[in-house]
Amino acid sequence: MSIPPAASCRRAGAGRYKRVRIMGLQSTLFQFFLPPQCPCCEKFSEEGEQGFCSNCLSQIRWIEPPFCSICGIPFISQEVKTHPCGACVTHTRYFTMARALGAFEGSLQEAIHRWKYEGKTYLTSFFAEWIAEGLNRYWKPGSLDLLIPVPLHPLRLRERGFNQALLLVKDLSHRTGIPYRKKILQKRKPTIPQVNLGGVEREKGVRGTFYVADKEELRGTSVLLVDDVYTTGATVNECSKVLLGGGAERVDVLTLAHALRSS
Numbered sequence: 001m002s003i004p005p006a007a008s009c010r011r012a013g014a015g016r017y018k019r020v021r022i023m024g025l026q027s028t029l030f031q032f033f034l035p036p037q038c039p040c041c042e043k044f045s046e047e048g049e050q051g052f053c054s055n056c057l058s059q060i061r062w063i064e065p066p067f068c069s070i071c072g073i074p075f076i077s078q079e080v081k082t083h084p085c086g087a088c089v090t091h092t093r094y095f096t097m098a099r100a101l102g103a104f105e106g107s108l109q110e111a112i113h114r115w116k117y118e119g120k121t122y123l124t125s126f127f128a129e130w131i132a133e134g135l136n137r138y139w140k141p142g143s144l145d146l147l148i149p150v151p152l153h154p155l156r157l158r159e160r161g162f163n164q165a166l167l168l169v170k171d172l173s174h175r176t177g178i179p180y181r182k183k184i185l186q187k188r189k190p191t192i193p194q195v196n197l198g199g200v201e202r203e204k205g206v207r208g209t210f211y212v213a214d215k216e217e218l219r220g221t222s223v224l225l226v227d228d229v230y231t232t233g234a235t236v237n238e239c240s241k242v243l244l245g246g247g248a249e250r251v252d253v254l255t256l257a258h259a260l261r262s263s
């Protein structure tokens with residue numbers, strides 16, 4: 001089941017969020033007045049074409065089975081069945097299952113970068129549409145009680161102007177009717193940049209950084225934790241641990257992309 005190109009070909013809704021940065025607002029306005037452009041490579045679209053261009057779409061590696069039944073990382077061999085990967089067998093995973101839409105590479109990686117670091121918040125609509133398809137594919141209707149974004153520390157939030165996971169969650173909640181809570185899970189201290197760190201260092205780096213602010217609302221719930229990228233899983237695993245400790249009955253994870261391991 002691949003994501004149908006039609007899903008990516010609707011124009012992003014301009015001005016959807018009240019709190020966009022000036023840069024994001026400008027680019028949204030440009031999108032409105034200019035002929036449609038590919039939101040990823042910014043090439044002007046062919047006549048009748050909207051959304052990601054065919055070249056960018058063709059570079060996205062959508063994640064399909066067989067993959068790890070726990071963390072969702074795709075297996076290289078197509079001959080195996082879905083089963084837990086080695087890393088999930090040897091490490092405690094507090095979430096029950098994590099799923100992602102595509103591999104974190106090529107045009108998807110580029111688009112996520114533009115969205116997060118260049119303030120192109122109009123990309124949220126495209127991403128939320130894909131992620132909603134993922135939710136419908138992997139979770140039965142009625143099985144999730146709450147959507148919770150991986151939080152950003154207030155310092156980081158001030159720098160970036162928005163939490164990309166919260167943008168996704170708001171749009172996803174609107175599409176699915178599943179309520180979201182942005183204040184239940186909070187971040188106590190900013191995480192040091194983790195780009196070049198391995199799994200063990202990342203686990204240490206995130207330990208103790210999250211806490212649950214409202215246990216009452218969490219009690220007995222089935223939570224879907226949402227983020228943009230699953231890298232080593234250290235962040236979502238720590239969040240899941242804290243949410244279970246705060247009373248959630250089950251935590252699952254949905255991300256736009258999953259970084260593939262080089263080894």
Ligand SMILES: [Zn+2]
Pocket residue numbers: 038039040041042043052053054055056057
């Ligand atoms: Zn393109």
Ligand SMILES: [Zn+2]
Pocket residue numbers: 068069070071072073084085086087088
């Ligand atoms: Zn795994």
